[in-house]
Amino acid sequence: MKEFVPAGADLELRGIRKEFPGFTAIEDLDLHIPAGEFFALLGPSGCGKTTTLRIIAGLEEPTRGQVLIGGQDVTYTKPHERPVNTVFQSYALFPHMTILENVAFGLRQRKIADPLGKARDALNLVELGYAAERRPQQLSGGQQQRVALARALVNRPSLLLLDEPLGALDLKLRRQMQIELKAIQMEVGLTFLHVTHDQEEAMDMADTVAVMNKGRIEQMGAPEALYERPKTAFVAKFLGQSNIFVGEIAEQSANSLSINVAGNKISVPTARAEKTSGKIAIGVRPEKAEFHREQPAASAERNILGPGTIKDIRFTGVSNQYLIEIPNIGDIIVFAQNVGISPVIELGEKVWVSFKIEHAFGLADLPAGDED
Amino acid sequence: MAFAGFSGTAKVQGAPAKSSRIVLALLLPGMLYLAMFFMIPLVSLLITSLETPAASGAYGAYDYALDFSSYQRVVTSYFPQIMRSFGYAFLATVFALVIAYPLAYFIGVRLRSRPLIQKLTLTLVTAPFFISFLLRTIAWKQILSDDSPTLNFLRSIHLLAPDQYFLGTPFAVVWGLTYNFIPFMVLPLYGVLERLDLRLIEAAGDLYASPVSVFRRITLPLTMPGIISGTLLTFIPITGDYVNASRDFLGSSSTSMIGNMVEADFLQNSDYPAASALSAVLMAVILLIVVFYVKRTGTEDLL
Numbered sequence: 001m002k003e004f005v006p007a008g009a010d011l012e013l014r015g016i017r018k019e020f021p022g023f024t025a026i027e028d029l030d031l032h033i034p035a036g037e038f039f040a041l042l043g044p045s046g047c048g049k050t051t052t053l054r055i056i057a058g059l060e061e062p063t064r065g066q067v068l069i070g071g072q073d074v075t076y077t078k079p080h081e082r083p084v085n086t087v088f089q090s091y092a093l094f095p096h097m098t099i100l101e102n103v104a105f106g107l108r109q110r111k112i113a114d115p116l117g118k119a120r121d122a123l124n125l126v127e128l129g130y131a132a133e134r135r136p137q138q139l140s141g142g143q144q145q146r147v148a149l150a151r152a153l154v155n156r157p158s159l160l161l162l163d164e165p166l167g168a169l170d171l172k173l174r175r176q177m178q179i180e181l182k183a184i185q186m187e188v189g190l191t192f193l194h195v196t197h198d199q200e201e202a203m204d205m206a207d208t209v210a211v212m213n214k215g216r217i218e219q220m221g222a223p224e225a226l227y228e229r230p231k232t233a234f235v236a237k238f239l240g241q242s243n244i245f246v247g248e249i250a251e252q253s254a255n256s257l258s259i260n261v262a263g264n265k266i267s268v269p270t271a272r273a274e275k276t277s278g279k280i281a282i283g284v285r286p287e288k289a290e291f292h293r294e295q296p297a298a299s300a301e302r303n304i305l306g307p308g309t310i311k312d313i314r315f316t317g318v319s320n321q322y323l324i325e326i327p328n329i330g331d332i333i334v335f336a337q338n339v340g341i342s343p344v345i346e347l348g349e350k351v352w353v354s355f356k357i358e359h360a361f362g363l364a365d366l367p368a369g370d371e372d
Numbered sequence: 373m374a375f376a377g378f379s380g381t382a383k384v385q386g387a388p389a390k391s392s393r394i395v396l397a398l399l400l401p402g403m404l405y406l407a408m409f410f411m412i413p414l415v416s417l418l419i420t421s422l423e424t425p426a427a428s429g430a431y432g433a434y435d436y437a438l439d440f441s442s443y444q445r446v447v448t449s450y451f452p453q454i455m456r457s458f459g460y461a462f463l464a465t466v467f468a469l470v471i472a473y474p475l476a477y478f479i480g481v482r483l484r485s486r487p488l489i490q491k492l493t494l495t496l497v498t499a500p501f502f503i504s505f506l507l508r509t510i511a512w513k514q515i516l517s518d519d520s521p522t523l524n525f526l527r528s529i530h531l532l533a534p535d536q537y538f539l540g541t542p543f544a545v546v547w548g549l550t551y552n553f554i555p556f557m558v559l560p561l562y563g564v565l566e567r568l569d570l571r572l573i574e575a576a577g578d579l580y581a582s583p584v585s586v587f588r589r590i591t592l593p594l595t596m597p598g599i600i601s602g603t604l605l606t607f608i609p610i611t612g613d614y615v616n617a618s619r620d621f622l623g624s625s626s627t628s629m630i631g632n633m634v635e636a637d638f639l640q641n642s643d644y645p646a647a648s649a650l651s652a653v654l655m656a657v658i659l660l661i662v663v664f665y666v667k668r669t670g671t672e673d674l675l
Binding site for chain 1: 569581585
């Protein structure tokens with residue numbers, strides 16, 4: 001009788017490229033996921049993230065490159081020979097088997113002792129022990145999703161792949177499943193690779209997030225680092241919201257760079273800038289910016305813009321979102337926390353916007369439409 | 373394909389009373405058809421099977437009676453033909469399934485990404501129907517005849533002894549039956565394979581199932597409705613077939629099936645009660661086999 005693998009294994013992708021007739025899904029991908037980590041691959045649809053997952057699972061063969069799991073090259077091994085399990089977006093539960101048999105399927109295939117007992121334990125883990133004898137069609141979407149998770153987890157794979165498994169669930173169930181999934185991952189200590197287009201989900205659950213765009217990884221790191229210092233315009237806009245200003249470098253001091261945008265000087269610390277010559281883009285998160293009714297006094301610590309007018313106010317509960325139009329610059333978004341002391345302000349009022357220079361970040365590229 | 377859709381989709385909705393008259397009107401032609409061309413002939417057949425030779429003694433004349441002796445007579449004297457019919461039908465059905473399944477799988481699954489070629493191939497499967505069944509069987513008679521190029525070739529490469537032949541043997545009859553009924557097996561199989569969810573196949577592979585396991589545990593059970601309707605659509609008509617086994621086509625007197633005996637009794641011997649009794653026996657046995665078969669294969673895994 002075979003036994004389970006002791007723990008998660010690390011995953012390494014080396015120079016993966018995947019071409020389909022007519023387009024290239026993955027350009028050139030290098031990736032290393034340490035054992036036991038919860039890793040999220042985040043990107044819009046069509047960015048190549050699902051293809052990456054299918055290559056790791058063995059459902060697609062890469063045009064070029066290598067896949068290593070636990071140091072072993074598995075690039076050309078069949079899916080059933082890989083220590084990998086997948087929770088599919090469609091769940092793909094077997095309709096002619098009971099829930100219990102679905103979960104026991106992988107164990108039976110590997111001839112592991114007591115498949116039904118282990119399957120029952122896995123169903124209890126996802127709180128579906130009572131549904132063991134039902135058929136998949138008799139369960140709701142959320143329940144089916146949990147069965148798919150149990151069916152993959154019960155095998156204790158070195159690597160668990162999650163292909164947007166929460167996509168079909170409603171918000172409340174989704175939050176609940178996110179918490180459960182994270183708890184299960186910490187409990188069993190497996191390596192998780194989660195593919196998603198939901199940035200909140202990725203940031204909330206993953207230890208490391210890789211943002212993927214057009215077949216390549218734009219930036220990778222801890223969620224906080226990615227949010228605080230996005231390096232490209234795509235990441236700045238896909239992961240949360242950003243105000244981005246573009247201009248030629250006008251002034252350069254020992255520790256800061258400045259650009260001039262329609263008469264406003266905007267500075268960024270050199271240490272937080274990816275590009276230090278020519279035309280650059282400087283960004284700031286909306287919650288780091290604030291607005292003033294009076295023109296603030298010039299300061300070496302703050303970038304000041306304006307005046308502009310309030311174009312839109314949106315109440316979202318925890319914060320208010322203000323859209324401020326500044327002539328020749330465009331629309332700026334400002335979030336102000338709803339703590340009950342926010343100024344009462346009307347649409348059309350004249351305001352100035354400011355933010356700390358240390359909160360600004362300089363991007364490596366320019367937003368689409370601003371390229372030379 | 374009466375058995376293709378029994379996987380639990382038949383949900384009757386409570387229709388408003390108004391439309392029930394329309395439903396009845398729509399059903400009427402079908403009911404009339406069934407009554408005229410199925411129920412009445414069936415009853416007539418059963419009555420004929422119970423008739424007794426006319427008191428006048430005239431050849432081919434019979435009187436109404438409740439005489440079960442025809443049944444006893446046909447079962448004892450035609451026992452070899454009855455057994456042969458079911459034996460040939462079983463063999464031909466198995467061969468047709470073995471040939472048709474990979475073909476249907478190829479068309480229904482592998483050719484999915486090329487719809488044009490898929491439809492074209494499917495048309496090719498049904499293409500033999502454009503030529504008469506009799507002509508095609510006669511063509512096989514030519515191909516398999518003792519002095520045909522085929523046999524001469526097989527003899528020249530020593531696959532066949534000089535005194536061996538095909539025509540008139542059970543081999544030729546089962547060959548012909550298999551050939552003629554393959555499309556009836558392919559079409560229902562194609563129907564289920566074309567709708568097979570390939571994501572389930574991928575999921576099974578991801579869960580450590582080898583290709584053989586995937587087929588046995590996933591593909592086969594999910595396509596069982598097609599296998600059942602396909603085998604019934606071939607097995608039932610084959611047991612009653614009298615063309616392939618006939619002396620004029622691929623058979624000989626040693627390959628006669630029930631159909632040939634019915635034909636002989638009815639058209640040559642004018643023994644109508646015997647022909648009717650034999651038909652009734654055939655029908656009853658098929659009914660028993662089908663009920664048993666559907667119960668065995670149908671209810672366990674599909675519902």
